[in-house]
Amino acid sequence: MTEAATAQELTITRTFDAPRELVWKAWTDPEHLARWWGPRGRSTPVESITIDLRPGGTFRVSSISDEHGDEMVTIGTFRELVEPERLVLDEAAEDSWHDGAESEVTLIELEDGRTEMRFRATIHTSQEMIGIAEVGITSGFDRLAEQLAAR
Amino acid sequence: MTTDQLTTTFAALADPTRRAILARLAQGEATVNELAEPFPITLQAVSKHVKVLERAGLIARGRSAQMRPSRLQGTGLKQAADWLAEYREFWDDRFDRLDDHLRDIQRGPRHD
Numbered sequence: 001m002t003e004a005a006t007a008q009e010l011t012i013t014r015t016f017d018a019p020r021e022l023v024w025k026a027w028t029d030p031e032h033l034a035r036w037w038g039p040r041g042r043s044t045p046v047e048s049i050t051i052d053l054r055p056g057g058t059f060r061v062s063s064i065s066d067e068h069g070d071e072m073v074t075i076g077t078f079r080e081l082v083e084p085e086r087l088v089l090d091e092a093a094e095d096s097w098h099d100g101a102e103s104e105v106t107l108i109e110l111e112d113g114r115t116e117m118r119f120r121a122t123i124h125t126s127q128e129m130i131g132i133a134e135v136g137i138t139s140g141f142d143r144l145a146e147q148l149a150a151r
Numbered sequence: 152m153t154t155d156q157l158t159t160t161f162a163a164l165a166d167p168t169r170r171a172i173l174a175r176l177a178q179g180e181a182t183v184n185e186l187a188e189p190f191p192i193t194l195q196a197v198s199k200h201v202k203v204l205e206r207a208g209l210i211a212r213g214r215s216a217q218m219r220p221s222r223l224q225g226t227g228l229k230q231a232a233d234w235l236a237e238y239r240e241f242w243d244d245r246f247d248r249l250d251d252h253l254r255d256i257q258r259g260p261r262h263d
Contacts, residue, residue, distance in 0.1 A: 036248040097164035
């Protein structure tokens with residue numbers, strides 16, 4: 001991780017109409033992951049998934065665009081695994097647009113049998129990405145100016 | 152922007168050579184030959200990177216058949232700039248699928 005990296009946090013809470021053990025399985029079993037990892041418009045072949053379910057073990061999922069076949073790989077290491085309630089995954093900066101990210105998944109059993117999932121991602125961004133983003137904002141304005149001028 | 156496109160954008164930005172190409176284009180448009188200069192890789196490899204960036208909507212290429220200079224494209228880059236919002240959408244979409252999947256497997260007839 002570079003010195004200039006800054007971190008940003010993203011939290012999402014969802015309630016699923018499923019028992020906690022099943023939600024845990026959905027996160028940790030390749031057969032399940034292949035069915036939802038996606039996102040839409042992408043396929044996740046089960047044979048592309050490697051899960052070594054132990055602290056320090058590897059998590060690798062690849063999703064392939066249905067339209068043009070390009071591949072997006074997520075590679076991480078399990079930092080924490082407490083079945084069936086909590087997992088923490090460290091995503092490597094290598095081969096990624098970010099400078100490292102951590103994803104925390106906490107599963108809470110609700111009284112009605114449903115499961116609350118709390119997802120928290122901390123994403124580190126490099127100075128380089130911030131630079132690209134700044135260019136993006138500026139060239140966005142340039143384009144707007146171009147469009148206005150063309151009218 | 153669809154999440155597939157979004158993933159394509161993130162995947163395009165995942166490569167250091169491609170990020171360097173974007174940084175070079177921030178200084179002005181350039182042909183593949185010009186872009187290739189600072190890199191110890193083949194013209195063909197650079198051309199491939201340019202195509203990935205183009206597909207991700209991060210750059211656009213001129214129409215002149217010979218040179219086809221590349222330049223940054225505002226819309227795609229703007230989306231990359233808003234990456235945190237985009238990243239949320241990306242995970243939201245993924246969790247919609249997880250929700251569907253959990254419903255499917257519990258609803259399905261089980262004869263085992």
